[in-house]
Amino acid sequence: MTKRLGILTGGGDCPGLNAVIRAVVRRAEFYGITIYGIDDGFKGLAEDRLRKLCQQDVSGLLPRGGTVLRSTRFNPFKEAKLVSRCLKTISKHKLDGLIVVGGEGSLGIGLDLFEKQGVPVLGIPKTIDNDVFGTEYCVGFFTAVQTATEAIDRLHTTAESHNFVMIAELMGRHCGYLAAYAGLAGGADYILVPEQAICIDELVRSLKERHKSGKNFSIVAVAEDARLYDAKGKAIVRTPTLQDEYGHITTAGAGLKVRDLLVKKLGFEVRLTVLGHIQRGGSPVAMDRILATLYGCEAVRLASEGQFGRLIAYDSGRVMDKNLNIIHQGVKRLSADFFEVAATFFG
Amino acid sequence: MTKRLGILTGGGDCPGLNAVIRAVVRRAEFYGITIYGIDDGFKGLAEDRLRKLCQQDVSGLLPRGGTVLRSTRFNPFKEAKLVSRCLKTISKHKLDGLIVVGGEGSLGIGLDLFEKQGVPVLGIPKTIDNDVFGTEYCVGFFTAVQTATEAIDRLHTTAESHNFVMIAELMGRHCGYLAAYAGLAGGADYILVPEQAICIDELVRSLKERHKSGKNFSIVAVAEDARLYDAKGKAIVRTPTLQDEYGHITTAGAGLKVRDLLVKKLGFEVRLTVLGHIQRGGSPVAMDRILATLYGCEAVRLASEGQFGRLIAYDSGRVMDKNLNIIHQGVKRLSADFFEVAATFFG
Amino acid sequence: MTKRLGILTGGGDCPGLNAVIRAVVRRAEFYGITIYGIDDGFKGLAEDRLRKLCQQDVSGLLPRGGTVLRSTRFNPFKEAKLVSRCLKTISKHKLDGLIVVGGEGSLGIGLDLFEKQGVPVLGIPKTIDNDVFGTEYCVGFFTAVQTATEAIDRLHTTAESHNFVMIAELMGRHCGYLAAYAGLAGGADYILVPEQAICIDELVRSLKERHKSGKNFSIVAVAEDARLYDAKGKAIVRTPTLQDEYGHITTAGAGLKVRDLLVKKLGFEVRLTVLGHIQRGGSPVAMDRILATLYGCEAVRLASEGQFGRLIAYDSGRVMDKNLNIIHQGVKRLSADFFEVAATFFG
């Protein structure tokens, strides 16, 4: 019987993690299960840093961004002894299961712990990239889309007032969900994503036409990993010289590249805004609070029935669970259909 | 071949209607279809008030709340001559189809026009109540949930500072989606909806226990049509004497009733806030802008293929179309599962 | 030398109170002063309920609405023994001074304690009504104006979509600051305040003209204590029959009266929204956080120099202190100049 569960948050933080933690603790009381919060993701698991969480500890957490358990990108499978330390912590505290709230990376570690080490693991998908396979929505995505959309709304007024081509660089490693959703919602005139490589000369030509037809400004939403190629079909890579004197690369990704190319080829005033970390912070919007709460409650319900090795997911209008190994199918990519609709509004 | 389409918005306004209109006009250009905007819902259709909408007319509409076509609750089927006037307008302007953006009521009128009069109709579901059968989400719901959640967040600080029992009355005729979602997201301590009748004495007992256990405030989210019964199981109806001197009933629904009963039976300070019309106003949140855009584009695509009598819907993670007569299956009700999760956080 | 200070919050809560408390505790450390937080306003002072506040207690308070010390409308001067209990608490804990964060009422109590009982008191003005004499701005006002303005923005979209006359009732006892500021910022077409009595027939005539000239909706911002008179110049009082079956008056003030009169005399669709408690809740806007912080720091600085009987105020672009007895000059009223500018936009 499930009596004691651990919970950890891994990878980059996002809005709604605290809401998951709160839901897990509140729902666990219903089943008479005790929850142990593990600090700093898998690092805290390896280092035996955990503490009992009671109702009072999670009071007020629902609307708070980030994670009170903190988060790291630590991977215990990099060293055998780290894995055994994780197992030791689990056995020492007699944890009957482990809830891993994470993106692709952390859920993969969770799956390995389940498959290779027999740890009873449940996965809850969270990431502002929304790219975890098997679920329509990950915790944090709704809020990131809203924040990025509001930022693009703000850029509109400046672009209009100054006849600027305004580039907004959005987060999204290997995946264009955030850029495409926020670009569509923010009324961007062009959206560049990793899933749809674009010829820079095509973009230049299209921007020139747009401005010739009477529009005097443009908004270009660019995913940090957007793919570009030149007129000869050759991929344009990011400039390595963008490192600064200490060898640190700047925070800008593809947006910086696009800006430089447009400045060179376009002849209009071009401005770049890199939204950066503000996209992952702040109080979760209502839908993320709800998703986080439903996910947390469902994970505890499954644990109470002794079901592990499952991924909590949103599918077909409801919260359900799937085999955790579904994440082996890779990352979810933005559908061509969605992009085709978004392209209706280009130009 | 589809050359000319009319579009109207019916019923109560909500955020995202303008985004639908914009998407329809922008997508129609892609297929070479001309769009005619009909003012004031079916009233304008009966009165032959429509105008061609071009790209310039919809510029800037994406983030604007409400509907530039305005909306009424006019039903032409109340009089035979009104129906024939609607048909006359359609034939006079050679409309190849009619896009009806509405809730249960307006979509029902659209369905009747399609089934009984042969008008080629497409339906797009919108309502902050989210109760249209056959779709997970209706345009406007995401924004209403967010607005109501932020309002409940605000009430929290006052409730805490003054040891109040704070009642928030939310919209929702016959249906508790908005109250349940915003109540869950806003961290309400109790949620009262039409789908789950509640015994007022149970609520009183539970509130007393909560305050005895150390909590010094409570938030109660109440749908305007929440159902209550007394200790003997008898339904508590709203007081007819709540009309004012001119015979107008006040804007408050079940919330006022709950307040009066709690004041009488509880002994704590009780305050009521009726959120009212602010729940249906304002700029649509990102997810409503996206849903509205996808719905509008899909409706035009179907029309371009000569497909009518369809409801645009969101189901299983994507936009699709269903037979418009699905709305005969009644209104969608909040699921017992969702309410059961929400109840985890009661008390 | 000042070593120990008490702080309490009195009257209705508002955004920024927690920011004041945090600033007081943080600044006090700079001078080596210990701060004691008194719960529930003057009630806690009479009942000897106070606790030492250290830096950790105020961590995270800056953006939080409400007051962690809670607040009541308790007045110890209603009974002699309550005053002596307050004095006893002060002497028992060797408080060298008392910081009273309050509106007109609480500051008046503070002044009485200072003048009649010799308690070293400092006053910090807070109220969403902004009516404390001697200061341009009170803590909480900026946030309430912003919240109410956003609510009026939301009502705009519904009013436009439905050809409604939309009445928004705003808080403001005896004073029209909030209604006038939010009405002006929200683009209200008429603003009714206590400082400028209005003839209801004039309003009706003006609304009719506005709609005749082509506008199909109107927004009327009404302070809860707005003054009305009829065509004969007779004051229109609120209807006593608006009490409900248990004798509780509804939360609506003048707005309800205006609605009923407009419904009777106007012939357009009229809707009323009573903003209610959401106006006093939520996270303080930046300017309230700044004002609260400056006020709190200045109060501690004065206390460190042994200066008491002072009101912290904002005047001529900076924070300063004035004799606390300035509040005897009554409440601050909205200036006729401001109203005259607002009236530019009427009709």
Add this chain to the structure above:
Amino acid sequence: MTKRLGILTGGGDCPGLNAVIRAVVRRAEFYGITIYGIDDGFKGLAEDRLRKLCQQDVSGLLPRGGTVLRSTRFNPFKEAKLVSRCLKTISKHKLDGLIVVGGEGSLGIGLDLFEKQGVPVLGIPKTIDNDVFGTEYCVGFFTAVQTATEAIDRLHTTAESHNFVMIAELMGRHCGYLAAYAGLAGGADYILVPEQAICIDELVRSLKERHKSGKNFSIVAVAEDARLYDAKGKAIVRTPTLQDEYGHITTAGAGLKVRDLLVKKLGFEVRLTVLGHIQRGGSPVAMDRILATLYGCEAVRLASEGQFGRLIAYDSGRVMDKNLNIIHQGVKRLSADFFEVAATFFG
């Protein structure tokens, strides 16, 4: 008698410009004055591009960010013939006066037109930097502070969740108002402004102490022009090599420099977010809408009385006018008093 007035917006755009334009047009009707909107600032004046603005043109402008008249940094005094073209436009259209809405630069041009060319000019101060001499507040500042504060709020949750030192770079050429206000309101742990040069080694030492004392994250708000010096008192200049391959400097200012130095000297994880253009965009907050409206109305009132060569200003709790040559006194700097209070919360 004043019959015809021109209005232009110059320099960088900011929230509230449209609200000024609307107020000017609405108030002018009151005096029977006709308003001509001049496109693209002084450039449009030189190129004779202006158009009559009527009430309908300004309907809906109050909440809209940016400026429908658009704005440029064009200075006609760079060439004698440009000045004469400006004068020709004014005389051709028989303008009795010119309202210049701008910051230090545009107001300076306006003053030169008034003093050297006899053009009847009125100045309305606007800038998110808030550095125009002679007025407490410039249009746009309140909104920029709010936007930047919300961004810093968001960074907090990520900083806390990951033990980051998070640097937020804010706008502010030569002046630290925005960084200091938003830093104070956002609860920044350190604020770096141009007015108060800081030793980078002091900052490093202080950050190390803070983290040693148990805090595991820090927020550093940095004005783009913040001044730094090294342990020997030598000014640290921005690295010229930060230009990219096309010779464009990156958008980052002092924030990038601070990041690089902290990465080198600190040993904690450091992240930089450059807020950029989102700080100047978006719908104006209530206080900016009010300020803009009061300024616009006052300018028209002065013009109606034939008073020119004046700067509209906010001083001592009310809107007033001052001699426009007050701007010769230079830019307004953040007061040492304000910084001293802000420093209470450092560390």
